[in-house]
Amino acid sequence: MNTNVLLSAQTLPREFYSRDTLRVARELLGKTLVHDTERGRIAGMIVETEAYTSNDPACHACSGITPRNAVMFGEPGHAYVYFTYGMYFCFNAVTAPQGTGEAVLVRAVEPLEGIDLMIENRGTEVETNLTSGPGKLCMAFGLKRDHNGLDLTAGSLTIMNGERPSEIAETTRIGIRVGADLPWRFYIPNNPHVSRKPAGKTRPSIRPVIHRGHSG
DNA sequence: AGAGCGATGGCCT
DNA sequence: GGCCATCGCTCTA
Numbered sequence: 001m002n003t004n005v006l007l008s009a010q011t012l013p014r015e016f017y018s019r020d021t022l023r024v025a026r027e028l029l030g031k032t033l034v035h036d037t038e039r040g041r042i043a044g045m046i047v048e049t050e051a052y053t054s055n056d057p058a059c060h061a062c063s064g065i066t067p068r069n070a071v072m073f074g075e076p077g078h079a080y081v082y083f084t085y086g087m088y089f090c091f092n093a094v095t096a097p098q099g100t101g102e103a104v105l106v107r108a109v110e111p112l113e114g115i116d117l118m119i120e121n122r123g124t125e126v127e128t129n130l131t132s133g134p135g136k137l138c139m140a141f142g143l144k145r146d147h148n149g150l151d152l153t154a155g156s157l158t159i160m161n162g163e164r165p166s167e168i169a170e171t172t173r174i175g176i177r178v179g180a181d182l183p184w185r186f187y188i189p190n191n192p193h194v195s196r197k198p199a200g201k202t203r204p205s206i207r208p209v210i211h212r213g214h215s216g
Numbered sequence: 217a218g219a220g221c222g223a224t225g226g227c228c229t
Numbered sequence: 230g231g232c233c234a235t236c237g238c239t240c241t242a
Contacts, residue, residue, distance in 0.1 A: 058234070059234090066227080066228075067227085068226085083225075084225095084226085084233060084235065085225080085235050086224025087223070087224055087225075088235050088236070090234060092234090107234085133235070133236075134235070175234050176233090177232090
């Protein structure tokens, strides 16, 4: 081992990502997303995720590999950052073994470090509005096209270990038309930085399912 | 609190 | 040409 052992000791290893995507989506809650920029470190605790699997009609990769989604089929533990609605970016962690097109969308984080930089990047000082959505958090963290494909296990954009939440809420995903009935959105209950209070708009009847004291 | 909508551009058929 | 894994504003209640 080299002298970076101490610095990288808390970074999630590739094996973390190379597993079942739903499991990774749940276990990313409580972990810390870290972006080391020229102006300083920006970090936040992941509080909301969504899983996208290869047989899932809402997944960008469900119809096969294209230039846009190619990163999803590559090595797990890399960043899949895509451009959407003409002005926003969304950040994903590529999951499952290489060759499968799967990823976890990080929808919200709780600001921990570099909040002044987030305020500059977002143009607001309201703390619960800095990173409470996939587009917002990319703006706050300065994530854009250049970050697509970066290795999350080494370099300036990483995910570090963190405390496991005691509860996980599970609902349908937000902002999709197909696959809208799959309960593959996960978030930390009562955290003020989650993008929306209850479930997606599609099925207001679906209540969040709270899992207590989960293992694994 | 919730519904509606425009902005804006890349990707894919 | 149609469709977005969004956001912030406006209007109605």
